[in-house]
Amino acid sequence: MPAPAERRIIFKHIDEEGYSNDLACYQKHGGYQVLQKALTARPEDIREDVKKSGLRGRGGAGFSCGLKWSFVDRKSGKPIYLVVNADESEPGTFKDRYIIHQDPHQLIEGTMISCFANDVKQAYIYIRGEFPEGARILERAIQEARDAGFVGRNICGTDYSCDIFVHRGAGAYICGEETGLIESLEGKRANPRIKPPYFPAVLGLYQCPTIVNNVETLCHVKHILDMGPDEYLKIGTPNNTGTRIFCVSGHVKKPGYYEYACGEITMGQLLYDVCGGPREGREFKAVIPGGSSAKILRFGETFTLKNQDGSERVLKVEDIPLDFDTLAACGTMGGSGGVIVMDDSVNMVEALANINAFYAHESCGQCTPCREGSLWMKKISSRMVHGEAREEDGELIKSVADQIAGRTICAFGEACSWPTQSFVLKFGDEFKAYNEDKKTKSADRLELV
Amino acid sequence: MNLKPETLARIDEVITHYPEKRSGTLPLLHLIQEDVGYISDAAVEWIAEKLELEPINVYEVVTFYPMFRRKPIGRRHIKVCRTLSCALAGGYKTCAKFESEFNTHRGEVSPDGEVTVEFVECLASCGTAPVVLIDETLHENVDEAKAKAISDQIKAEAANRG
Numbered sequence: 001m002p003a004p005a006e007r008r009i010i011f012k013h014i015d016e017e018g019y020s021n022d023l024a025c026y027q028k029h030g031g032y033q034v035l036q037k038a039l040t041a042r043p044e045d046i047r048e049d050v051k052k053s054g055l056r057g058r059g060g061a062g063f064s065c066g067l068k069w070s071f072v073d074r075k076s077g078k079p080i081y082l083v084v085n086a087d088e089s090e091p092g093t094f095k096d097r098y099i100i101h102q103d104p105h106q107l108i109e110g111t112m113i114s115c116f117a118n119d120v121k122q123a124y125i126y127i128r129g130e131f132p133e134g135a136r137i138l139e140r141a142i143q144e145a146r147d148a149g150f151v152g153r154n155i156c157g158t159d160y161s162c163d164i165f166v167h168r169g170a171g172a173y174i175c176g177e178e179t180g181l182i183e184s185l186e187g188k189r190a191n192p193r194i195k196p197p198y199f200p201a202v203l204g205l206y207q208c209p210t211i212v213n214n215v216e217t218l219c220h221v222k223h224i225l226d227m228g229p230d231e232y233l234k235i236g237t238p239n240n241t242g243t244r245i246f247c248v249s250g251h252v253k254k255p256g257y258y259e260y261a262c263g264e265i266t267m268g269q270l271l272y273d274v275c276g277g278p279r280e281g282r283e284f285k286a287v288i289p290g291g292s293s294a295k296i297l298r299f300g301e302t303f304t305l306k307n308q309d310g311s312e313r314v315l316k317v318e319d320i321p322l323d324f325d326t327l328a329a330c331g332t333m334g335g336s337g338g339v340i341v342m343d344d345s346v347n348m349v350e351a352l353a354n355i356n357a358f359y360a361h362e363s364c365g366q367c368t369p370c371r372e373g374s375l376w377m378k379k380i381s382s383r384m385v386h387g388e389a390r391e392e393d394g395e396l397i398k399s400v401a402d403q404i405a406g407r408t409i410c411a412f413g414e415a416c417s418w419p420t421q422s423f424v425l426k427f428g429d430e431f432k433a434y435n436e437d438k439k440t441k442s443a444d445r446l447e448l449v
Numbered sequence: 450m451n452l453k454p455e456t457l458a459r460i461d462e463v464i465t466h467y468p469e470k471r472s473g474t475l476p477l478l479h480l481i482q483e484d485v486g487y488i489s490d491a492a493v494e495w496i497a498e499k500l501e502l503e504p505i506n507v508y509e510v511v512t513f514y515p516m517f518r519r520k521p522i523g524r525r526h527i528k529v530c531r532t533l534s535c536a537l538a539g540g541y542k543t544c545a546k547f548e549s550e551f552n553t554h555r556g557e558v559s560p561d562g563e564v565t566v567e568f569v570e571c572l573a574s575c576g577t578a579p580v581v582l583i584d585e586t587l588h589e590n591v592d593e594a595k596a597k598a599i600s601d602q603i604k605a606e607a608a609n610r611g
Contacts, residue, residue, distance in 0.1 A: 088573045089570075089571060089573065090571075091532045091533050091534065091570075091571040091575070092533070092534055092571075092575050093573060093575070094573045094574050094575050094576055096573070097573050097574060128573070129479075129514070129516045130516075130528075130569070130572050130573070130582060131573075132585040133585060133586075133587070165466040165467075167466075167472075167475070167476065168475065168476065168479055169475070169514070170475055170478070170479070170514035170515070170516040170517055171514055171515035171516035171569070171570075172513065172514050172515065173570065173571075184475065185472060186469065186471060186472055187469075187471035187472045187473065187474035187475060187500070187506075187510065188471070188474075188506075188509075188510065189509055189510060189513040190513070190514075206468060206469060247575060247576060248576065249534035249537075249575035249576050249578060250533075250534055250537045250538075250575075251537060255575070255576045255577075255578070256576045257576060292532070292533055338575065340533055340534055340537075340575070342537065346537065351533065351537075354531075354532070354533050354536050355533055357531070358531075358532050358533070358570050358571070361515075361570055362570065364513075446536075446537070446539060446541075446542075447536070447541040447542070448533075448536045448537070448541070449536070
């Protein structure tokens, strides 16, 4: 079956000829009308609409946005903050970059609606340090919106006031973790906080109730209010509503970003029909479906899943519908939507060594299993590539990974151990044979680490 | 500290964004690094005083975040993405090309003082890999040929400057 048509909601104007990132262009396309409408509604009704829409966070964990908002302590008497997580850093993910660069007002409108819905008076956009141009674009866009009365005092002539400031990170991946991000915004090292008690909804920024939402998630809020939650629910599949942006990179003919109704496209359709299949003379070998921490899938493996009526179905990698729940049932995750494809030119020991170098570099160093473990995993996999590789190294490195996950303050422990666990599980043969393989390795094989 | 008047003005403005001064740490570090080029001991102490902190509070931030540096770098900062999608597209070759073009090693200032070449982790532009961030400009699909062309451009600009 050929791939369905793209359904562009968030990326509707991305790469559209003549569409610019200034306020005039945004308003010409109906910009800020949803905010004006939202300001006439009751905040609790907006929250109810978002809950009803089934919106799940697009940053990685896929947690219900409405539920997250419902946890906010509204009785503490303290100010409530909203922080936009624009620290897009999960390798393989590059969707927020285009929203920020090409359609910043969409994010600002979604943010202001979400602020109004949650009685927020001050919002921050935490943007990664490597997006200097994005930060400038956002600052200019916020100023435009402020001048036009969509941000700041007495928004759209109402008695509601809320400002937004841009806060730049400085190259630390861990700031994408929401409590690490909050620490960083407070001017400290981004060491994630322990939960309980530091649930952001209760004790977040400056120990006040805080909502941290991904860029794309906040853009969805605008569209949910625009079309109404009932219409939004019709997009995608039950419990996996709305669209997803897939960022495809690696070994396909046409890498890029593609937006589809959640669960309506399969991995095979995405990689073959949309992305043009593997490079000439190559075959797909493996794919990481949701950012580099998601567990890898090996082409050729199958998954036996239970249907609702109790019967079973068997899926190949190509058959997996790209939603949150099916990918989870296949032992991996939709994560941030970053799809990294590897063909048969890639040696999996070398690919893992590349990933392990990333996580060792990015561990905040707070919890011993992660600080030491991520480094050991890097050292072992790197030694396999550059030095001596032993048959048992795969099992050794996996035993390190097995002792990290579940033993750390934040989910980085899982993020750094899942690649090793899944690579060794699914490509154990390559780890065992690596030393032999290396002897016959051609000199022009691509360096990955 | 000898900061430009506009840097000082921006520093005073940015502190007002936050209910607690300490939140100004990262913004001030960025502003001072943009002005002076790196974060000296004097800068750490200056920021601490400005934000009513101890120098250690600033120092621990400087050493945590990869983008802050304690030493001057070359005139241009070439950051080559090292992470998986870029590596799968030849990012290591791209980095090596820049190093050989400027006769330098990763993390060092080139002998002519013109560039510092570095590997950095994911720049979030994996669909146009390999990518390179030069100062504040992102360059996409930078294979060896494009790395050579960019290097030639930088060298030509340096020659024109005399």
